[in-house]
Each structure stands twice: as C-alpha cells, then as structure tokens.
Amino acid sequence: MTKNLLLKKEVQQVLQQVTDPEMPYISIVELGMLENIAMKRDGFVQVELLPTFSGCPALNMIQADVKEKVKERLLEWNDDLEVEVTFRFHPPWTTDRITETGKEKLRQNGVSPPPASFTAGEPWKIPCPYCHSMYTTMENIFGPTACRSILYCNACKNPFEAMKPIANLFEGVENKWLN
C-alpha cells in the first residue's frame, strides 16, 4: 500500500471519532456526512463533507474538530501535513446515507432512524424505539434540532424522537408548468 493510501485510511479512522455535538453517540461517518477523502498532493489532505441541514450550527465545530483530530493523529507522518475540510451540498445529504451501525446507535439512544422508504405527502410509519409499536403519532415535525422530530407512542405512552426523513423526493419529477 502506498503512503498516500495508508494516510487516507488513517484519516477515515480519525473521522469515526468526530461527532455532531448534538448527537455525540454517532460519528459523522455513520451519519453519512463523509463524501470524499482526497490526497491532493503529498502532505495535503482534503476532506469533503455533506452538511446534514444547511443551517446546521455545528458545521464550524465539526470542521475544527476534524482538522484537530487529523493533525494530532498524523503528526508522526509529516510535520507539515495540511488538512482542508470543505462542505459541499452536492449530492445533497439524505437520511438513507446513515449506515446500519448508525441506525442502531440512534435506536439505542431513543431516536428512531428514518423510515427506509417514504413518499411525499404520506404520513411516515415510524416504530417506537422502546416498545417497537407502530401505533405512534407525530407531535412536532420540528424537534429540538433541525434533523429530529418529536413523536408520541400511544402503546407505551412515551414521547420519543425520530430522524426527520430527508429524501430526494423531486428528483426526476416533471414539472409541466415549466414547459
């Protein structure tokens, strides 16, 4: 394995330790925010991330955290290692980018992962993370943070949170009025 490939691999491992401060139990990799790691040239790493929500206030913190952790870990490689962290919105982040491990971690923390499939205009079917009942009601689509909603379980009477499904609902939809 070349030095650059090894470096990339290490960066990937470091990113497993970076979290959104609002959800410290799930890494940005598990959340599906990592789009690309590129070695632009020797000693220059570029990390491309997709913001979950465009107004997410944690982006600056995540950016600083990635830089710091990568630098710390890779100091032995090269004293002059340069790290660049950029956010891009294409492709848009969608909830289906969350990994299986990520979904499990959400569940363990009382947050239901987003439904696997979801159609615009139809209610979501989200099971309660505690008792798995499907008999749940939406209380507030907009929860404590941009990415979460508040629901209520009618079976075990617990309120719980769920990741708001974000899907590319309009991809390929034809808008006749434009013609």
Next chain:
Amino acid sequence: MQREDMVLCELLYQLADDNFILAYRGSEWLGLAPHIEEDVAFSSINQDMMGHAVMYYQLLEELGAGDVDALSHCREPESFRNAILLERKNGLGHYLENPNYDWAYTVVRHYLFSVLKQIRLESLYHSSYEPLKQAAEKISLEHYYHSMHWETWFTQLMSSTKEARHRMENAINYCWQEFDGVISLGRYGKEICDHQLIVEEEKLRNEWLKRVCTTFGEMQFSPKTSPGMESGNGRNGEHTEDLTEALEVLSEVYGGDKQAVSW
C-alpha cells in the same frame, strides 16, 4: 465583472436576501409564537432559511461579490434585492404606537412566500448555472417541511373562528397588494431569463396564482384583484424604513461581536 455574471448576481441577491430578511423577521418571534411547539418549529424553520440565504451568499462569494458575512451584514439598504413585503415588520398598522405582532399576518406572508419559493426551486432545478441548480436541490429537501408547516397553519386558521377568518382575510388583502413585488425579477428580469437562469416572471406568476387560488378555493375565498406592488420594487433597490432599521440591528450584533456571528 462581465455583464453575464452581473445578471446572475442580481438573481442570487434576490434569492439570498428574500430568505435572509424573512428568516430575520421570523426570528423576532422567538418566545412569542402561539405555543411552545410552534416556537420550536419556527426557530428550526428560521435556522434552515438562514442556511438557505448563506448558500446563495456563498455562490455570490464564489463569483467575487465579497465574503458571506459582509454580504449579509455590511451592505447598504439600497443594495438589497429582497421584496418589500418580506422586510416589513411583523405587525400590521401602526408599528410604533402599537407593535402588536400579528400571527395571522405572519402565517399568510410565510404561506404565500413558501408557495412561490417552491415554484422558484422547481424552476431552478433546470437553471443553466450548475451551482445554483445544486443549491436548489439541497434547499428543496428542507423546504418540503416548511411548505407543509405553513399550509397547515393557513388552512387551519382560515377555517377556524370568525375572528381568525377576519384577520386572515385582512392579512391576505394586505399581502396581495404587495405580492407582485415578490414575484418580480426586477429590472434585469428579461436578461435573467434569456440566460435561462430561471423561467420568466409571467410563468412564475401564473403558476403561483394557480396553486394559491386552489387552496383559497378550498377555503371559499377568492381574491378580487391581481396581486400588486404598491410600496415599490425591492428588486430594484427600493425599500422601506423597516429594512433600514432591521439592518441597523443586525449590523450592531455583527459589529459588536464579530465572533458571535459565524455561519
């Protein structure tokens, strides 16, 4: 700057400033919304909309118009391109003597704007400027929830008590007199469309009217006139005192503590 870039920047300012100023008006409701759930929802929407403004300002930054913070906080009112309706204070009537925030007005203004925003996004999916197309795609995923939110409020209040209905109709009539200023693409509108950045005003207006009037119809309401532009065209830099005051507050926050403002 090339003429073509200048025209593109004009459109980007319109899109950015609309979201920016309406998110600011929304944030003034913090702690005052009808109930705690709405307070949470509304702040979340404001945060998203501020994020949308920043995405458009970033596109302007890439075109060399200045950096994001300066674009949002250090411009003179006459260089803003937002529609006048969106900069107005949250209360109708005499703001100074009786600064009562009017929830019906806020619901109507946000609802009408969210329909137009959806239509603009649909058109921007086909924009000839690739970065704008990509931004529209990202924004529309979040806007989906905003549209739903305001439509729910709109239809609920329209079919609620007599007083609610009365206040809603007043608010619609007020917004109606100004809404053509939101649809307007300003003095460079023709060039903006010639470059296929977005569809022409006429199409935006027709589609907006069609969708809004469908909902109105379900609520047994029909507007008597076409939407107007009574206070002037914000797309051409015409604005009210309300914008000047809002920008003063914003630049105080920004100038007072640059650290506090970071996107």
